[in-house]
Amino acid sequence: MSNAYLCPNCKSNRTRFNVIEQVPTSVKLDPATGAVVTHYENDEQLDPFHLPYNGTQRLVQCAACGVVADETTFVKHAQHKPL
Incomplete structure (x- = not known):
């Protein structure tokens, strides 16, 4: 979990997430x-x-808009839109 995240839905949250271990x-x-x-x-x-x-094994929920997706989805969005 040492990758940067970016919410694929709201496209602004990079800091507040809920990590769901399945x-x-x-x-x-x-x-x-x-x-x-x-x-x-x-x-x-x-x-x-x-x-x-x-x-x-791991899902991520955006704590700003509530969308839940696979962790790789959040990581890929952060890689395509770096700071």
Whole structure:
């Protein structure tokens, strides 16, 4: 997180952000009640039809306008519009 950020939406915020660390939890739910039937501890335990999470580990929210996006989006905007 040592990169400069620039909000892709408001295009003025370079200083105030909320960094959201994502921690996925793999579960199998009962279709009728929504109760957790199985809680998978690691990806090796997943059944054949359960894909492991492969999304981004970090999201960023602009604390000025509220837009949420992948961290690379904020970094790329800052690189294209340097101070």
